[in-house]
Amino acid sequence: MSVGEAFLKIDGVCKAFGGVQALYEVSFSVAPRHIHALIGPNGAGKTTLFNIISGAFTPDRGSVFLDGVAIHGRPMHELVRRGIGRTFQNVELFSTMTVLENVLVGFHSRTRCGLLDAMVRWPWVGREERWARQRAMELLDMVGLANAAQRMAVDLPFGWQRLVEIARALASGPKLLLLDEPAAGLNAVETERLSQLVQKIRSLGVTVLLVEHDMNLTMDICDRIVVLDRGRKLAEGTPREIQASEAVMEAYLGKKR
């Protein structure tokens, strides 16, 4: 892939926490509308890299480019506006809100309405609200949870909560969606549904970068895979290339297949 084709470019990123070098000189690119996975053993640095891309952490060295623009070190809210959406390893929904309200929160970066506007209730506030509710219901329909819209989010089975989180991330209109272990805790049927959902999201023009331990899912749906090991990039390639890599088998899959 030439640099011109990269939608997300990670360039020489380093990050240390005290004496722990969580990431060292990590570089790779993600092409637009690709599904790209980041895999590696526990502590490899995957979540740290997600946190850098989404603006939670600043790299010690190196750069992150989104569509050619340097975004490292920018605040999270700006990165959401620039088109980065994410979900978390431990699902982070608002416990006192319904499913629909949780998704509506995701529209905040796209609507004009501030606290004062909401109190005054200009006519356009109502229009924005109606638009956001309609879009939120469409997103819930897309993830298969339209019927659960009025339920409290915390009352849903864990697998469904993950889908709500994806719907909320989509509400911000991302161009790049970061999914942190989306299949964790899902049963086989839910994982199959997730697989179809991620491919549908890509078909809508969204680039997807996911951290995932479920190798079947990763090998099935990803165009390319980057393998991290102890903070360094160990390998990169197509699922077939990664499966055939001796280095990956040794470091990550324990030589057995």
Ligand SMILES: Nc1ncnc2c1ncn2[C@@H]1O[C@H](COP(=O)(O)OP(=O)(O)OP(=O)(O)O)[C@@H](O)[C@H]1O
């Ligand atoms: N906020 C932090 N403070 C101190 N050390 C951290 C912090 N975040 C991550 N680390 C350390 O950095 C290294 C990489 O952690 P990270 O969570 O990025 O790995 P990971 O590949 O996501 O692991 P897992 O698969 O277990 O989630 C680990 O040694 C971890 O203990």
